[in-house]
Amino acid sequence: MKIQGKMFLWLSAFVLVMAIIYGMWSKEPAGTTALFLAFGLTVMIGFYLGFTAKRVDVGAQDDKEADVADDAGEVGFFSPHSWQPLFLGIGGASAFLAIAIGWWLLYFSLPVILIAIWGWVFEYYRGENRTQ
Secondary structure (H helix, E strand, C coil): CHHHHHHHHHHHHHHHHHHHHHHHHHCCHHHHHHHHHHHHHHHHHHHHHHHHHCCCCCCHHHCCCCCHHHHCCCCCCCCCCCCHHHHHHHHHHHHHHHHHHCHHHHHHHHHHHHHHHHHHHCCCCCCCCCCC
8 A cells, every 4th residue: 555655645746746837837727726636635645545554464565576466355246137237227317317308207217216226235135034
């Protein structure tokens, strides 16, 4: 995590230099302000990563002799046959379409969204209250 902190601090120095150059060259306040805010954000992230790196164990990315496989971990479980994201996407698309067409369309899209979320959450539920 140390290397990420150093990378963000170097990035913040670059963003600061670019903000100063952009501000003097363009005389445009909105972009200059945005670049200075980006400088502040990168400093905060770099400081946080450096601060946290002192309190956690050394990771594989900080070891110069480490292999790529040393930092690999479990990626997670992904459902191979779920239909719920399709129905959630249809419900979400119709909900966003309700902004353009009319709010009445939300009455039809919200039940689709709620049922799809319910189905996705309880898709692999195997508890004592499961109905057969």
